Amino acid sequence: MDKALKLKILDLMITSRCMEERLIKMSKSADGFFWLGGPGEEAFNIPLGLLARPGQGLDYDYFHFHYRNGATMLAMGMDPKDEIRQMNNRATDPFSGGRNFCNHYARYEWNVVPVTSTIQTQWLVAPGTARAQKRHGGDGITIVTCGDAGTAEGDFHIGLNWATQPGHESPVLFIITNNQYGISTPYEQVHGTRTLASMGAGYGMEYGEVDGTDVEASYAKLQEVMAYVRKERKPFLLEAHVTRLYGHSSSSGANRVPEGSEQDPIETWLKKLIKQKLITREAYEEKFKAEVQRMNQLLAEVKQEPEPTGDSIYQHIFKEV
Numbered sequence: 001m002d003k004a005l006k007l008k009i010l011d012l013m014i015t016s017r018c019m020e021e022r023l024i025k026m027s028k029s030a031d032g033f034f035w036l037g038g039p040g041e042e043a044f045n046i047p048l049g050l051l052a053r054p055g056q057g058l059d060y061d062y063f064h065f066h067y068r069n070g071a072t073m074l075a076m077g078m079d080p081k082d083e084i085r086q087m088n089n090r091a092t093d094p095f096s097g098g099r100n101f102c103n104h105y106a107r108y109e110w111n112v113v114p115v116t117s118t119i120q121t122q123w124l125v126a127p128g129t130a131r132a133q134k135r136h137g138g139d140g141i142t143i144v145t146c147g148d149a150g151t152a153e154g155d156f157h158i159g160l161n162w163a164t165q166p167g168h169e170s171p172v173l174f175i176i177t178n179n180q181y182g183i184s185t186p187y188e189q190v191h192g193t194r195t196l197a198s199m200g201a202g203y204g205m206e207y208g209e210v211d212g213t214d215v216e217a218s219y220a221k222l223q224e225v226m227a228y229v230r231k232e233r234k235p236f237l238l239e240a241h242v243t244r245l246y247g248h249s250s251s252s253g254a255n256r257v258p259e260g261s262e263q264d265p266i267e268t269w270l271k272k273l274i275k276q277k278l279i280t281r282e283a284y285e286e287k288f289k290a291e292v293q294r295m296n297q298l299l300a301e302v303k304q305e306p307e308p309t310g311d312s313i314y315q316h317i318f319k320e321v
């Protein structure tokens with residue numbers, strides 16, 4: 001990774017964290033109803049967004065995200081103002097017209113399929129876009145994400161089965177971001193297997209793990225497995241080990257976990273870049289402060305925008321033809 005890329009990733013991490021912390025504050029100050037998002041997953045989710053190929057149609061990648069992929073969306077080019085619009089339920093929210101929870105992205109021009117609030121259903125849909133991509137030709141792939149607890153759902157297995165049927169193996173990159181918890185249930189109480197990735201063996205597919213708190217490891221692993229899925233037109237199951245810095249959601253308080261109890265990937269990356277003399281802590285803190293102010297400004301602007309009206313209630317449910 002060259003210097004420019006390393007610093008670009010740090011900048012995206014700062015934007016992502018400041019955006020999420022703005023959304024959390026909104027959930028506590030009645031500027032939004034409910035928060036859940038991805039602080040702790042930035043070191044993995046940003047490389048994912050940078051390496052993906054968003055665009056419209058079968059020549060590009062398809063994305064079936066869960067609700068912790070805000071950093072991925074930012075790396076793909078999302079304006080953080082749009083996420084604030086969704087949190088603030090404004091008609092200008094491009095994902096749902098102000099009707100859905102935050103971090104429930106949907107973007108037709110980028111093949112970002114609407115995020116569902118029911119967990120794991122995205123794994124059923126993903127093999128469908130991958131099959132269409134395989135029939136179409138080219139090297140577009142389908143990327144689908146979920147958490148560790150979601151793998152206890154039947155939909156997890158149905159998705160893996162569809163993507164590995166003999167003669168119909170499909171180009172899906174299945175990603176589990178394992179933060180060690182469901183809402184409150186710890187991993188050890190739910191799963192008998194040490195690694196979730198190894199479940200890929202039962203479906204005859206390639207699989208692997210990565211430290212999702214390590215930017216360079218994540219970037220390299222994603223490069224490798226994306227190249228495999230693009231070329232071989234077969235699925236891959238990747239488990240990324242990540243952290244959860246604000247608990248499950250605003251329903252569980254959305255408070256920062258005690259200092260040092262979980263690794264903060266931004267701090268880890270910053271220390272590395274300071275050691276390489278690419279940035280100073282003072283410069284980082286300046287950038288962070290400026291980004292906090294930018295988010296506050298974005299919210300002030302968003303609050304002037306119109307709210308959805310009753311007659312838009314049925315919009316964005318079915319595609320108009």
Ligand SMILES: Cc1ncc(C[n+]2csc(CCOP(=O)(O)OP(=O)(O)O)c2C)c(N)n1
Pocket residue numbers: 068117118119120146147148149150151179181182183248
């Ligand atoms: C089908 C379904 N069952 C239960 C829920 C309630 N629920 C929301 S998030 C969640 C935990 C998901 O944990 P995990 O898959 O590990 O993802 P994480 O939130 O930790 O990233 C549950 C059980 C739901 N939304 N949908």
